[in-house]
Amino acid sequence: MSPDAPTRVGVGGEHPYDVVIGTGLLGELPGLLGDGVQRIAVIHPGALRTTADAVRDDLVAQGFEAHAVEVPDAEEAKTAEVAAYCWSVLGRIGMTRSDAVVGIGGGATTDLAGFVAASWLRGVKWVPIPTTVLGMVDAAVGGKTGINTAEGKNLVGAFHPPAGVLCDLAALESLPVNEYVAGLAEVVKAGFIADPSILDIIEADPAGAARPDGPYVRDLVVRSVRVKADVVGADLRESGLREILNYGHTLGHAIEKLERYKWRHGAAISVGMVFAAELGRLAGRLDDDTADRHRRVLETLGLPTSYDGQAWPRLLDTMRIDKKSRGDRLRFVVLDALGKPGILEAPDPQLLTAAFTEVAR
Ligand SMILES: NC(=O)c1ccc[n+]([C@@H]2O[C@H](COP(=O)([O-])OP(=O)(O)OC[C@H]3O[C@@H](n4cnc5c(N)ncnc54)[C@H](O)[C@@H]3O)[C@@H](O)[C@H]2O)c1
Numbered sequence: 557m558s559p560d561a562p563t564r565v566g567v568g569g570e571h572p573y574d575v576v577i578g579t580g581l582l583g584e585l586p587g588l589l590g591d592g593v594q595r596i597a598v599i600h601p602g603a604l605r606t607t608a609d610a611v612r613d614d615l616v617a618q619g620f621e622a623h624a625v626e627v628p629d630a631e632e633a634k635t636a637e638v639a640a641y642c643w644s645v646l647g648r649i650g651m652t653r654s655d656a657v658v659g660i661g662g663g664a665t666t667d668l669a670g671f672v673a674a675s676w677l678r679g680v681k682w683v684p685i686p687t688t689v690l691g692m693v694d695a696a697v698g699g700k701t702g703i704n705t706a707e708g709k710n711l712v713g714a715f716h717p718p719a720g721v722l723c724d725l726a727a728l729e730s731l732p733v734n735e736y737v738a739g740l741a742e743v744v745k746a747g748f749i750a751d752p753s754i755l756d757i758i759e760a761d762p763a764g765a766a767r768p769d770g771p772y773v774r775d776l777v778v779r780s781v782r783v784k785a786d787v788v789g790a791d792l793r794e795s796g797l798r799e800i801l802n803y804g805h806t807l808g809h810a811i812e813k814l815e816r817y818k819w820r821h822g823a824a825i826s827v828g829m830v831f832a833a834e835l836g837r838l839a840g841r842l843d844d845d846t847a848d849r850h851r852r853v854l855e856t857l858g859l860p861t862s863y864d865g866q867a868w869p870r871l872l873d874t875m876r877i878d879k880k881s882r883g884d885r886l887r888f889v890v891l892d893a894l895g896k897p898g899i900l901e902a903p904d905p906q907l908l909t910a911a912f913t914e915v916a917r
């Protein structure tokens with residue numbers, strides 16, 4: 557195998573597919589889309605217009621009828637209004653059940669594109685082409701698609717696995733360093749919940765790990781994708797195991813909402829993971845070293861690990877509508893050891909407050 561050959565990570569389950577990781581992958585797209593596709597809607601934000609146009613032109617050159625559909629940037633795209641705009645474009649171009657959606661961009665764009673694909677005609681094929689590290693290692697893999705509502709993050713959505721995922725690492729060259737670093741929070745998450753070798757790589761050279769053109773990009777992406785693929789291949793619909801991917805997200809999503817989505821997702825879940833580690837420690841489930849390691853590794857990458865102490869009542873209120881909640885019972889993913897996640901059911905409110913005190917500033 558030549559060093560530039562793409563790595564393919566298989567995602568199992570009812571509708572298996574490949575996550576292809578490498579460079580110069582555009583030629584792989586028709587193969588992932590499979591037979592029978594005539595029309596393709598290429599959903600993308602303005603920031604990725606050049607890339608989307610190149611993909612569209614390439615598809616047209618190969619005989620497809622491809623349309624670029626520009627949507628607002630980042631979290632602004634994850635709204636019912638933007639989804640409705642996309643549905644209206646799909647209607648106008650005559651997209652049928654044998655056609656397909658391609659989403660090009662960060663996790664926000666692929667979450668929207670996947671949701672549009674899941675809901676249009678009750679489900680058409682789609683392929684995400686993630687262009688952020690967060691999109692590659694997490695959002696584009698696993699078929700969790702959705703949009704936000706005024707009440708909170710990702711409250712409307714569907715499980716709709718893609719036909720394949722194209723992670724072209726060359727896209728990361730134009731990604732601002734702060735976006736790259738924010739995305740590393742999900743990489744660190746994969747390290748804590750399942751593959752500690754990820755943490756070893758980062759800790760051995762944090763400056764190198766924090767660079768989108770650094771020496772560990774491919775290794776970190778492949779390892780994190782493997783973690784995600786193993787989990788979602790076994791539990792697409794989050795009936796159990798998949799909840800571990802929500803490590804740090806209960807508080808993280810509440811922070812995002814309070815910040816009106818001006819904080820990056822990765823930054824919010826960075827604070828959320830330190831909170832979850834403190835919760836695990838205070839519940840007597842996680843050892844001190846592993847709990848402390850969270851703050852250390854996240855801070856060494858330049859990620860935030862604290863949040864406004866005054867916000868606790870509002871955060872607590874927002875967390876009640878977290879998807880892991882069951883009725884009045886809050887549920888949190890915590891660690892029992894490195895790589896051993898579990899669920900903390902309905903923790904005592906005093907425990908929650910004590911854990912938050914550890915991240916409050
Ligand atoms: N579905 C899932 O399983 C899942 C998993 C994790 C996160 N998410 C979601 O993903 C979203 C966060 O994704 P994100 O961190 O990728 O943020 P994002 O999609 O908001 O993108 C961040 C910014 O980077 C820009 N950008 C993207 N690619 C670029 C490139 N190659 N060069 C230059 N600029 C580029 C975007 O235009 C945007 O401004 C959140 O909405 C989160 O809820 C979903």
Ligand SMILES: O=C(O)C(=O)C[C@@H](O)[C@H](O)[C@H](O)COP(=O)(O)O
Binds near residue numbers: 802805
């Ligand atoms: O794939 C999953 O499952 C995850 O929980 C991955 C998370 O990183 C991601 O942010 C996801 O969108 C959160 O899902 P939600 O169901 O809590 O909205």
Ligand SMILES: [Zn+2]
Binds near residue numbers: 694742805821825
């Ligand atoms: Zn996430």
